Amino acid sequence: MTRLRHILIALLGSLLLSGTVHAQLNTDRICAIGRNALYFEDYVLSIQYFNQVIKLKPYLAEPYQLRAIAKIQLGDYQGALRDCNAAIERNPFQPGSYYTRGYIYRQLGEPEKAEADFTEALVFAPENKTYTLLRADTRAQLKRYDEARADIDHLLRREPEAPTLHFERGVICLQQKDTTCALDEFTATVKYDSQNAQNWSALGVVTMMTGDEDAAFAHLTQAVNLGSKYAGDFINRGIIYYHKHNYRAALSDYDKAIELAPNEAQCYFSRGVLRQEVGDYNRAYNDLSKALELIELSPSATSTSELLGPILYQRGMVAMQLRQWKDAITNFDSLSQLHPTFLPAYYIASRAHTALGEKRAAQACLQRAYQVEQNHTASGQQSATNAQLNTDVQMARSETSRRDYRKLFSQRAAQNGEADSQEQKYSSATRGRVQDKYQDLVNEPGITLTYYAQSHSKYNYALASFNQRFLLPDALKATTHELPLSAEMVSHHFAQISTLSTTIDALPDDLHSVPQREGLRVAMLLFSRAVEFAIVQDYASAIEDCTRALTLSGLDEATQAIMYFCQATWRYRLLEYQQANNTAGLTSSTTGTLPSNTDAIYAAAFRLMLMDYDQVIRRLPDFAFAYYNKANILCQQKDYEAAIRHYNDAIHADAEFAEAFFNRGLTHIYIGNHQQGLQDLSRAGELGIYQAYNIITRLQ
Numbered sequence: 001m002t003r004l005r006h007i008l009i010a011l012l013g014s015l016l017l018s019g020t021v022h023a024q025l026n027t028d029r030i031c032a033i034g035r036n037a038l039y040f041e042d043y044v045l046s047i048q049y050f051n052q053v054i055k056l057k058p059y060l061a062e063p064y065q066l067r068a069i070a071k072i073q074l075g076d077y078q079g080a081l082r083d084c085n086a087a088i089e090r091n092p093f094q095p096g097s098y099y100t101r102g103y104i105y106r107q108l109g110e111p112e113k114a115e116a117d118f119t120e121a122l123v124f125a126p127e128n129k130t131y132t133l134l135r136a137d138t139r140a141q142l143k144r145y146d147e148a149r150a151d152i153d154h155l156l157r158r159e160p161e162a163p164t165l166h167f168e169r170g171v172i173c174l175q176q177k178d179t180t181c182a183l184d185e186f187t188a189t190v191k192y193d194s195q196n197a198q199n200w201s202a203l204g205v206v207t208m209m210t211g212d213e214d215a216a217f218a219h220l221t222q223a224v225n226l227g228s229k230y231a232g233d234f235i236n237r238g239i240i241y242y243h244k245h246n247y248r249a250a251l252s253d254y255d256k257a258i259e260l261a262p263n264e265a266q267c268y269f270s271r272g273v274l275r276q277e278v279g280d281y282n283r284a285y286n287d288l289s290k291a292l293e294l295i296e297l298s299p300s301a302t303s304t305s306e307l308l309g310p311i312l313y314q315r316g317m318v319a320m321q322l323r324q325w326k327d328a329i330t331n332f333d334s335l336s337q338l339h340p341t342f343l344p345a346y347y348i349a350s351r352a353h354t355a356l357g358e359k360r361a362a363q364a365c366l367q368r369a370y371q372v373e374q375n376h377t378a379s380g381q382q383s384a385t386n387a388q389l390n391t392d393v394q395m396a397r398s399e400t401s402r403r404d405y406r407k408l409f410s411q412r413a414a415q416n417g418e419a420d421s422q423e424q425k426y427s428s429a430t431r432g433r434v435q436d437k438y439q440d441l442v443n444e445p446g447i448t449l450t451y452y453a454q455s456h457s458k459y460n461y462a463l464a465s466f467n468q469r470f471l472l473p474d475a476l477k478a479t480t481h482e483l484p485l486s487a488e489m490v491s492h493h494f495a496q497i498s499t500l501s502t503t504i505d506a507l508p509d510d511l512h513s514v515p516q517r518e519g520l521r522v523a524m525l526l527f528s529r530a531v532e533f534a535i536v537q538d539y540a541s542a543i544e545d546c547t548r549a550l551t552l553s554g555l556d557e558a559t560q561a562i563m564y565f566c567q568a569t570w571r572y573r574l575l576e577y578q579q580a581n582n583t584a585g586l587t588s589s590t591t592g593t594l595p596s597n598t599d600a601i602y603a604a605a606f607r608l609m610l611m612d613y614d615q616v617i618r619r620l621p622d623f624a625f626a627y628y629n630k631a632n633i634l635c636q637q638k639d640y641e642a643a644i645r646h647y648n649d650a651i652h653a654d655a656e657f658a659e660a661f662f663n664r665g666l667t668h669i670y671i672g673n674h675q676q677g678l679q680d681l682s683r684a685g686e687l688g689i690y691q692a693y694n695i696i697t698r699l700q
Contacts, residue, residue: 027052027053027056027057027060029538030049030052030053031049031050031053031062031063031066033049033536033537033538034046034048034049034050034053034063034066035066036537036538036539036577037049037536037537038066038069038070039577040537040573040577041073042484042485042537043070043071043073043074044070044074044484044485044486044487044490045484045485045490045536045537046066046067046070047067047070047071048487048490048491050063050064050066050067050070051067054067059090060090061086061087061088061090061091061094061097062087062091064083064084064086064087064090065083065084065087065094065096065097065100067080067083068080068081068083068084068087068100068101068104069100071083072100072103072104072107077104077107077108080100080104081101081104081105081108084097084100084101084104085101088101093124094124095120095121095122095123095124095125095128095131096121098117098118098120098121098124099117099118099121099130099131099134101117102114102115102116102117102118102121102134102138103134105117106134106138111138111141111142112142114134114138115135115138115139115142118131118134118135118138119135122135127158129155132151132154132155133151133152133155133168135151136148136149136151136152136168136172137168139151140171140172140175143175145172145175145176148172149169149172149173152165152168152169152172153169156169161192162192163188163189163192163193163196163199164189166185166186166188166189166192167185167186167189167198167199167202169181169185170182170184170185170186170189170202170206171202173185174206179206179209179210182206183203183206183207183210186199186202186203186206187203189202189203190203190219195226196226197222197223197224197226197227197228197230197233198223198228198230200219200220200222200223200226200228201219201220201223201228201230201232201233203219204216204217204219204220204222204223204233204236204237205232205236205395207219208236208239208240208395209395213240213243213244216236216240217237217240220233220236220237220240221237224237229260230260231256231257231258231260231261231264231267232257234253234254234256234257234260235253235254235257235266235267235270235395236395237253238250238251238252238253238254238257238270238274239270239395241253242270242273242274242277247274247277247278250274251271251274251275254267254270254271254274255271257270258271263294264294265290265291265292265294265295265307265311266291266307267291268287268288268290268291268294269287269288269291269307269310269311269314271287272284272285272286272287272288272291272311272314272315272318273314275287276314276317276318276321281318281321281322282322284314284318285315285318285319285322285324288311288314288315288318289315291307291311292308292311292312292315295307295308295311308338309335309338309339309342312331312332312334312335312338313331313332313335313344313345315327315331316328316331316332316335316345316348316349317348319331320348320351320352323355325352325353325355325356326352326356328348328349328352329349329352329353332345332346332348332349332352333345333349336349336368340372341372343369343372343373346365346366346368346369346372347365347366347369349365350362350363350365350366350369353365441666441669441695442666443632443635443662443663443666443667444480444659444662444663444689445480445481445632446480446569446572446628446629446632446633447478447479447480447569447625447628447629447659448478448479448480448482448569448573449463449476449477449478449562449565449566449569450476450477450479450482450531450534450535451474451475451476451477451531451535452477452482452483452485452489452535453477453478453479453481453482453483454479454481454482454483455479455481457477457478457479458478458479458625459478460478460623460624460625460654461622462558462561462562462620462622462623463476463478463562463625465558466558466559466562471520471524471527471528471559472524472527472528472531473496473528476531476562478625480659485535485536490536493532493535493536494536496529496532497529497532497533497536500525500528500529500532501529503525504525504526504529507522507525511548511551511552512551512552517554518554519552519553519554519555520552520554520555520559522549522552523549523550523552523554523555523559524549526545526546526548526549526552527545527546527549527563527566529545530542530543530544530545530546530549530566530570531566533545534566534570534573537573539570539571539573539574539577540574542566542570543567543570543571543574546563546566546567546570547567549563550563550564550567557619557620558619558620560615560619561615561616561619561620561623561626564612564613564615564616564619565612565613565616565623565625565626565629567612568609568612568613568616568626568629569629571605571608571609571612572609572629572633575602575605575606575609579602606633606637609633610630610633610634613626613627613629613630613633614630617630622653623653624649624650624651624653624654624657624660625650627646627647627649627650627653627660628646628647628650628657628659628660628663630646631643631644631645631646631647631650631660631663631664631667632663634646635663635667635670640667640670640671641671643663643667644664644667644668647660647663647664647667648664651664656687657687658683658684658687658688658689659684659689661680661681661683661684661687661689662680662681662684662689662692664680665677665678665679665680665681665683665684665692666681666695668680669699674699677699678696678699681693681695681696682696
């Protein structure tokens with residue numbers, strides 16, 4: 001799941017989800033749970049929480065600001081703008097509100113207003129690096145390059161060896177067409193961070209611009225060796241191969257570029273020119289046609305519109321080679337309309353008309369070329385015979401690579417938009433050449449027990465037996481992907497929490513005084529509320545209720561095992577949120593900094609989870625989910641050998657546990673056991689995790 005790593009984390013702050021459970025949740029608790037939901041990308045759920053706070057305390061600024069962030073993730077920029085305005089009206093001294101509004105203005109195409117808001121944010125937080133970077137970027141967008149460089153220079157005085165700052169300064173130098181400055185800056189980026197592929201990519205682009213293709217080749221190759229997934233690196237290296245007449249290597253790089261960016265016109269154009277060069281005219285025509293089709297789908301894109309003329313020219317020339325005279329005429333007529341002074345278009349179109357026996361049309365083309373040349377000569381302009389198009393393969397732009405450097409908010413919406421815009425041959429992701437669909441080497445997530453699952457839930461005998469006892473209002477489902485809640489579902493679970501709290505509050509203060517025969521009923525009341533809290537992502541309260549339930553008598557071992565399993569998964573979700581937000585009671589109330597024993601505290605939290613899973617395993621030795629989740633934690637801690645042993649146990653308990661095979665396969669790959677890893681991935685693919693096939697293809 002995509003995480004909000006930079007701005008969202010900074011804005012969420014460090015409010016804890018702790019304290020005694022009350023029947024009536026206070027607004028601080030509601031706001032904190034909303035932050036939690038926002039972090040876990042349950043934007044609709046988080047908005048419901050913030051709505052409650054705003055209803056109870058409409059004078060607070062914070063819930064408006066947080067709700068604005070949630071709306072940004074949902075693409076509701078206008079609604080987010082209204083919330084930012086409301087937050088600023090209530091507290092005009094909060095820099096985060098100005099920053100968020102500035103981000104919205106950038107998305108709405110109003111850079112002047114964005115720059116003003118970033119400046120206002122810096123009034124209250126003058127040393128904030130993120131605010132300064134965004135203002136510099138916006139000033140560069142407004143072509144106020146000197147001011148943009150001044151912002152970066154201000155940061156560089158504090159961090160003279162920060163590679164990201166040199167990178168940003170290099171980008172601004174490029175925008176000013178100062179390649180010498182850009183070369184110096186990107187050289188600094190690889191000096192201070194030589195393991196980042198994008199730094200080498202940028203350096204390769206600049207050295208290409210200076211004409212030093214040998215150095216550019218070395219830089220681009222270094223980017224590729226570091227695992228670059230930027231198609232431009234392969235295009236640019238392919239261009240160098242092309243210039244050196246190493247066509248086989250160039251074709252391989254163009255193929256890789258198309259694999260990485262199947263909707264980039266430049267990839268197909270470059271490969272089409274290469275295929276034309278080697279006489280593969282039919283395939284060249286197909287590539288150039290695909291490039292033209294992609295440009296027509298996005299006619300407003302500057303980077304692609306510059307390719308239109310060269311594509312029409314090359315496509316027309318290939319059509320001439322294939323003796324497809326009408327297609328050639330169509331291409332050159334379009335080219336003449338786009339570039340009326342480009343004389344070769346008229347002359348070659350005349351040849352095509354002649355080949356078709358259309359002498360009058362051929363003569364008209366020659367007459368038009370003569371008129372164009374005479375008009376330009378008479379007006380004192382350079383003769384149109386010298387007008388040339390750049391019909392060679394062109395260097396890929398580095399804008400895409402640069403944008404990857406600083407993720408302002410969650411990129412999920414952008415990724416979804418890109419995926420939706422792509423033409424899909426199959427409506428289902430599991431059809432077609434699934435091995436060509438890129439898959440990151442990331443473990444499948446842990447198993448969670450919940451009422452809602454996005455897809456089919458996994459079967460387990462112990463869990464099915466527990467559900468058959470109807471101890472909870474609904475059956476628990478085992479899933480790796482929970483279903484996002486609707487507003488109606490949120491309201492339902494709030495009501496359930498309220499009802500259960502009323503019943504629990506009526507119990508004796510000392511629950512251990514409850515008769516043993518009542519122990520199971522009371523424990524299940526607490527566990528039921530714990531599940532409800534977990535569903536609405538109040539994990540601290542869920543853990544508190546579950547812990548209390550486990551201290552009561554009257555519970556059989558299977559029920560205790562289910563409770564311990566849930567408690568462990570909730571601990572993980574809470575710690576995951578706390579780690580990302582530097583919370584969990586770790587920040588100092590006076591300095592706001594992390595204590596020196598932070599790592600020890602997190603390690604202790606992981607030990608509690610592992611102890612919970614050990615409790616499950618002691619009571620239910622065949623509970624595969626416990627071994628699997630424990631292995632995931634060990635893998636996260638880079639204890640790969642122990643992780644593999646627990647994946648083995650999970651597979652021994654469930655021979656068709658696809659996720660365990662997949663994760664064990666990746667873990668073997670992490671430690672260099674590629675053959676064993678391939679076998680496990682193959683088994684995972686058989687069991688339904690089709691993403692395994694892409695990894696297998698790449699490893700082979």
